[in-house]
Amino acid sequence: MSKPKALLIDITKCIGCKACVYACKEANHLPEKEDEELASTSYTVVKEKEGVYYRRLCMHCNEPTCASVCPVKAFEKTPEGPVTYHGKKCIGCRYCIQACPFSVPTYEWESTKPLVRKCTMCAERQKQGKITACSEACPTGATIFGDRDELLNEARKRIQENPGQYVDHIYGEKEAGGTSVLFLSSVPFEKFGFPTNLTEEPLSDLTWKIMSKIPNYVVVSGVFLYGIYWIINRRMETKELKNKSKDKE
Amino acid sequence: METKINSPFKLTFWKGVLIVIWILGIVATIVRFSKGLGASTNLSDQFPWGLWIGFDILCGIGLAAGGFTLAAIVYIFHIKRFYPILRPTILTAFLGYIMMIFALLFDLGQPWRIWHLLIYWNPHSVLFEVGWCVMLYTTVLALEFSPILFERLGWGKPRKWISKVLIPLVIAGVILSTLHQSALGSLYLIMPEKLYPFWYSSIIPFLFFLSAVAVGCAMVIFESHLSYRAFGHRLKMDLLADLGRIMLVTLVVYAILKIQDFSGRGVWSVIFQNRPETYLFWLEALVGVIVPVIMLAIKKIRLSERGLYYVAVCTITGFLLNRLNVSVTGMEASSGVHYFPSWMEISITLAIVATGFFVFSLAVRYLPIFEHPEEESESESSELAEEILNVDTMPK
Structure with missing residues (x-):
């Protein structure tokens, strides 16, 4: 079995070209309309804060909150990394949207047979041996795809080799039990509205203590x-x- | 059963209100199912749970808590004096749960898949627990309620069968509803960074359970008052005063837990911050806990019917505020948006509640819900309680 994959997003390299957004829309057959925030029509968005561009997308947690709260097991953490969604099971309780610490899942509010929508980390493409559409499209290497442990090493190396350029923190290494999407940044992550009050403990443990x-x-x-x-x-x-x-x- | 109808005019007025609510409800229902949740509600990706979850489910289930509290008092602790109010309470709980299921069908994105809960299991999900508790407890309530129907229809045999399994049934009911009441709080355990610190707590399941017991008693007092005004059935004062005492104890324990919890998490430092949450929290604490505890501690109030009625109204209001604070206002700050329900959300909620009242009044009129108070005091126990105690084998 192959090692779990991950995405490393180096915000310092992002130029805000949105190539990832368009590639994502094409790969997932999403409508071309652009959204300001994550929506059922946009699995990823590029945003700007004080001249710094950053991406938002599903973090693909190691212990996903969405998979823990879903009463019908519509979410699944695959060993390869992606957190996938089985729309056929979904009853539409929207507990995943309510509970996700990163506010990622979105809903097809206008549909009469609505489903939850979110980034799939191109699970289907990965099965065909391809890398995610966003990392393939990125012209500057701001988003790269690889084995999670290798990307963590790479991120540590970049922090060490470029003193002062990065905040000494790999966002996603430990947040909520660790995620398959990792961020490096030159500005503190709370500036972008990333939740910084998450513990290293997966959130699902909080309920399991009672449920068990x-x-x-x-x-x-x-x-x-x-x-x-x-x-x-x-x-x-x-x-x-x-x-x-x-x-x- | 004899009923007192105050005046024909009043009845038509309420009928009119009911018809208006129903028409609005039907319009909203059509929009909800033909255009989807986006067109009918103010819900969004930032605010996916609104009035239907906050009011219809969290508040509705809590207000139905009298059912299991009283069933435990009467059948398990054998305090038969409470039998006269058991039936209206079980009826309320049963209707409450059915109304809640109706509300859920509106709120779920794909309600026709609700049976998926039966086949796709996720024991890690609190909502899985909630779903199963609702299904099982509604069944238990239907069975607990069925003797009333069998009596009316004169079916002796099924009536007997039910009374044979009544004790296991009541025990199952108590377990299921304690699980269910606390699980509604546990739903929020997984959102420590989303729910405002006044309401997020690792002991939220216990807080939800305790407040449900208190409000269950308050609902019995409240209903007894209303049914007296509408139908002339009066409950004995000593029963109500006893419920008041249970409420007092529960609310004091609740307050102590809440104070401990605030100290443990260091919430005291933000308790007077000038924020909307602060005002709502203090309103909730004052109306729902502090005032009722003070009033109940005064014997004169606890022993007066009017006093108890005001205490009940206070506690219920505070309870509703608490559940709405947890589900709506306490989530606003972290969501970054402001949520207020659309007129369609409100009218569907109103229509469900109004239908509940309507069915309750029909049931009270046509089914043996309220015992005759004089008979009760004479024989002291009911036929059913006698069966359980096996006294019918003894000479009378």
Whole structure:
């Protein structure tokens, strides 16, 4: 089995040409209309903040929140890296959109048979041995595709070799348990509105701590409640019997 | 059953209101299903859960909490004195759950796939738990409610069968609804960076459960007052006062947990920040917890019908504020957008609630829901409670 893949996005190299956006639209057969923010018609967008261009797309978490919250298992983290979506299962509860820490999944609000839409990390293209459309299209190498561990090494190397050029942080290395999309930047990530209050613990652990206790809870409280019922019932019965025998006397 | 109808004019007025609400609801329903969620709601990718989840589901299920609280009191703890209010409470819970399922069908993007919950399992998802609790508990409530229907139809046999499995049924109901009430809070456990710190908490499942118990009692008091005004059935004061006491204990425990939680997470430093969340939080705390606790602590109020009614109204209002704060206002800051429901969202909610009231009034009129208070006090226990205690084998 091949190693998990990832994308490394070096914001310092991005020139804002949007080649990735157009390539993405073509690869995923999305309408040409441009969106300001991620939408069901745009799996990635290039945005600008104070002269710095950056991308937004699905982070493809190692422990995806969307896959954890989906009641019908419509999301799946594949061993190759991409978090894929099985639209046929989706009931449209939109818990994934609500819960995603990176606010990535979007919904087809105008449709009467709506589905969730988000970047697929070109899972289909990857199966054919190709790299993602965005990394293929990027003219400056701002988005590159490769093995996750190799890209992490590359990112560390760039930080070390160019002191002062980067913030000493690889966004996505550890955020929410780590992601398959990694960012390097010259400006602190909160400037772009990237959530910086995420712990290294996957968010899904927060619910699993409670959910994993449910089977025990059901058994224990079932026995406990029946016990209470039985004890009180027994007491009342014996009381009745005593009264009865007293009456006979 | 005899009913008191106040005046024909009042009835037509309410009928008129009902018809207007229904017409608006039908229009909104047509738009919802022919044009989709985008055309009918103000929901967006930034704000995917709105009024239907916040009010219809979080509030609706909470307000139905009287059902399991009272079933446990009567059947498991054998406190038979509460039997007279059990039936209206179970009816409310049953209707509440059915209304909630209706609301869910509007909110789900593809409601015709709701049965997918049965075949695609994800035990890691809180929503999976919620879905199963709703399905199972609605079934339990239907069975708990069925004796009333069988009585009306005069079907002795099914009535007997039900009473034989009643205890396991009640226990299952209590377990399912404690799970369900707390799970609605657990839904938000996974969003620590999205939900405002006043409401996000690792103990949110317990807080949701406790507030559901308190509001369950408040709902029983409230309903008893309303049904007295509408139908002339009055509940005995000592029962209501006991419910008041349960409420007091629950709310005090809730307050202590909340204070501990705030200290643990260091929320006190932001508690007086000049932000909309601060005002909403204090309003919620004041109306839903502080005022009711003070009022209930005063014996004179706890033992007066009017006083208890005001306490109940306060607690219910505070509860609604809390659930809407968790689901709507507490999420706004992190979403970066402002959400207010569209008229269609509001009218579908109104139509569902109005239909609930309508069915409740029909049920009260045509089914043996309210026992006659005098009979109750004489025989002290009902036929059903007697069956459970096996006293019918003993001479009377």
